[in-house]
Amino acid sequence: MYEYGGPAVESLSMPGRMTLCNMSIEGGARAGYVNPDETTYDWLRDTDAFEDDAEQFAERRQYWESIRSGEDATYDDVVTIDADAIEPTVTWGTTPGHTVGVSEPVPAPEDLPPADRAVAERAQEHMGVEPGEPMAGFPVDVAFLGSCTNARLPDLRAAAEIVEGREVADGVRGLVVPGSQRVKAAAEREGLDAVFHDGGFEWRDAGCSMCLGMNDDQLEGDEVCAASSNRNFVGRQGSADGRTILMSPEMVAAAAVTGEVTDVRNLAATPEVAR
Known part of the structure; x- marks a missing residue:
C-alpha cells in the first residue's frame, strides 16, 4: 500500500x-x-x-x-517529491509511466534502464514521437474530458475556465463525459454544460465512453487523443493504431482549443477578446 x-x-x-x-x-x-x-x-x-x-x-x-498514521509511524520506504518543481505532465508512450513534463524532451530508449528500453522503443514507434523532442506542439485529433478518475465536478470546473471564451480547434473533436450522473447534474446546475457547448464540445451522459472505447466513442485509425482518463495502453480507446496522451483536465481543455499538446499555464483563464 x-x-x-x-x-x-x-x-x-x-x-x-x-x-x-x-x-x-x-x-x-x-x-x-x-x-x-x-x-x-x-x-x-x-x-x-x-x-x-x-x-x-x-x-x-x-x-x-x-486509524490516522502517527507522527512516529515507520515505513518500508519514504519518497519525498517537491510538488512545486513538477510542471504539467503528459504521457509520451503506451503506459501511464511513460511521462514527461510538457516542455521536457521525450527520453531516448538507451537512456532508460535496460529492462525498459524495448518497451520504450515500441511505444515511441507506435506514438510517432521523437526522442529529444518535447510533447508540447504534438497535434491532437480528439480531446476527451472524461472518466471516473478525472471528470468529477472540480475537474469540469477547472476545464471550463480554460474553455470559456474559446472554441475547439478546427479538426478536433471534443467530448465531455461527466464521471457520474450526480456530477453531470451538479455541473448542469452550475451551467458548465453551456460553457462546453458554446466551446464546441459534445456534452454527454455519464459513462466510461472513450476511457476504454465503449459504444461508438472510439478512436479511428491512428487518431491522437488528449485524454483525462487514467490508462493509455495500445487499443484502449478502440483502435489498435490509436494514440492516447494522458494529461490533466485543464491540459485536455488547452489541447482542445489549440489543436495540440499545450502548456495550460500559457493560456489565460478567459481571453479578453471573448468578454
Whole structure:
C-alpha cells in the first residue's frame, strides 16, 4: 500500500485524492491511502450519507481519527517529491509511466534502464514521437474530458475556465463525459454544460465512453487523443493504431482549443477578446 501525505496532498480536494489513490496500482500497490482530515469529513457530510444521523457520524469520526498514521509511524520506504518543481505532465508512450513534463524532451530508449528500453522503443514507434523532442506542439485529433478518475465536478470546473471564451480547434473533436450522473447534474446546475457547448464540445451522459472505447466513442485509425482518463495502453480507446496522451483536465481543455499538446499555464483563464 502507498500512503500519501505532506502539504501538497493535504491541499488536494477529495476528487484529487481519489485520482492519486486510483493510480497507485500503476506503481505496484494494491491500494492508496490518505489520512482522514477535515477535507474528508466535509466531503462525507456533503454526500449526505450522514445527513440524518449526526451521532453516528461523530462515532465514525472518532474511529477514523484512531486509524490516522502517527507522527512516529515507520515505513518500508519514504519518497519525498517537491510538488512545486513538477510542471504539467503528459504521457509520451503506451503506459501511464511513460511521462514527461510538457516542455521536457521525450527520453531516448538507451537512456532508460535496460529492462525498459524495448518497451520504450515500441511505444515511441507506435506514438510517432521523437526522442529529444518535447510533447508540447504534438497535434491532437480528439480531446476527451472524461472518466471516473478525472471528470468529477472540480475537474469540469477547472476545464471550463480554460474553455470559456474559446472554441475547439478546427479538426478536433471534443467530448465531455461527466464521471457520474450526480456530477453531470451538479455541473448542469452550475451551467458548465453551456460553457462546453458554446466551446464546441459534445456534452454527454455519464459513462466510461472513450476511457476504454465503449459504444461508438472510439478512436479511428491512428487518431491522437488528449485524454483525462487514467490508462493509455495500445487499443484502449478502440483502435489498435490509436494514440492516447494522458494529461490533466485543464491540459485536455488547452489541447482542445489549440489543436495540440499545450502548456495550460500559457493560456489565460478567459481571453479578453471573448468578454
